[in-house]
Amino acid sequence: MESMSPHEAVNEYLADKRPEVTDSTYANHKHRLKMFLQWCEENGIEDTSNLRDRHLHEFKKWRAEDLKPITLKNQLGTVRLFLQFCERLKVAPMGINQRLALPDIGPEDEVRETILTKEEAERILDYCERFEYATLRHALFYLLWHTGMRSSSAHALDIDDYCPQEGWLDVRHRPETETPLKNKSRGERQVNLNEGVCEVLDDYIEANHPHVEDDHGRMPLLGTQHGRAHRTTLMQNIYTLTRPCHYANECPHGRSLDECEATTNDQASKCPSSVSPHTIRRGSITAHRNANVPKNVASDRMDVSGEVLDKYYDMASPDEKRKRRSKYLDRIGE
Secondary structure: OOOOOHHHHHHHHHHHHOOOOOHHHHHHHHHHHHHHHHHHHHOOOOOHHHOOHHHHHHHHHHHHOOOOHHHHHHHHHHHHHHHHHHHHOOOOOOOHHHHOOOOOOOHHHHOOOOOOOHHHHHHHHHHHHHHOOOOHHHHHHHHHHHHOOOHHHHHHOEHHHEEOOOOEEEEOOEHHHOEOOOOHHHHOEEEEOOHHHHHHHHHHHHHHOOOOOOOOOOOEOOEEOOEEOOHHHHHHHHHHHOOHHHHOOOOOOOOOOOOOHHHOHHHHHHOOOOOOHHHHHHHHHHHHHHOOOOHHHHHHHHOOOHHHHHHHHOOOOHHHHHHHHHHHHOOOOO
16 A cells, blocks of 8 residues: 555545536535544544544544434445545555445435425515515526526526526536536426516516626626626525525524524524525425426426435425325226
8 A cells, every 4th residue: 555645635536526526516525525534633544544444433423423314324425435546546455445334224314304385485485576576586586496496507597598488498508618517418408487487587687687797708697796696696595585584574483683693694594494495496396296297297397317306305295195196086987
């Protein structure tokens, strides 16, 4: 084995991964390995060739103190990939990655059940209609809720991708201009929009869009005075809008609005009731299925396989699923 510090090895791993993965996947790997580096520093591990079984066992115990089982599994899975990479470089003992055991988790641990409900979405849209009509925040939320698309897909849209006459969006993979899709060219599709979304997008583009091109000469659908809205800007807008104190002027957690740290927009994610764009996606997919949109239609529309849709996105209650089935069973004997 050759000698290499954990920091050097992680940098090599991330550089090797960068061309192969999306921005979000890269960011996840970088964060997870940052925690591994922190543990190495605190425990005097200065050379990856010195890693042993007991080190990995201690690291797993350390992370298990703060993480849910599914999150722990994902983090350890990334560390295992990193260790495999180190083995290929001959800077870690062969087979060491297999010594990092992943936790056994049941089906109840695999899914994060938080969703934005249809009722909550309707209250937010009512608020936007009255107080934030045709703003970036309104257009963004309505688009995510109605289409169930990923925020990365919304981020990638240009004004030219929107067809207002027929009411649809052309979602395209353009990695050369820094707007890739998660599933690359396989994620390209045309997404139908209803009249309400089109009206908001039309008014947003006409009245509130800054009409500033991005660094690649493209006119983003969701824009700022500096060009294309950064993905963190889109996320921050969603966290801000989905706080109950913002759209309903109430706090379900009994906090004082004068003292709560989440009342400022840059701290909005600290509100227990604010949600991420991914939570909106999960709620939208569930709402589509509750409205009896066929699974294959929802799958194509949201760019997700039927199996993944069932396992991770369709959060309908047993009662909601029973009502779905009853609409088909009622036809028996007709």
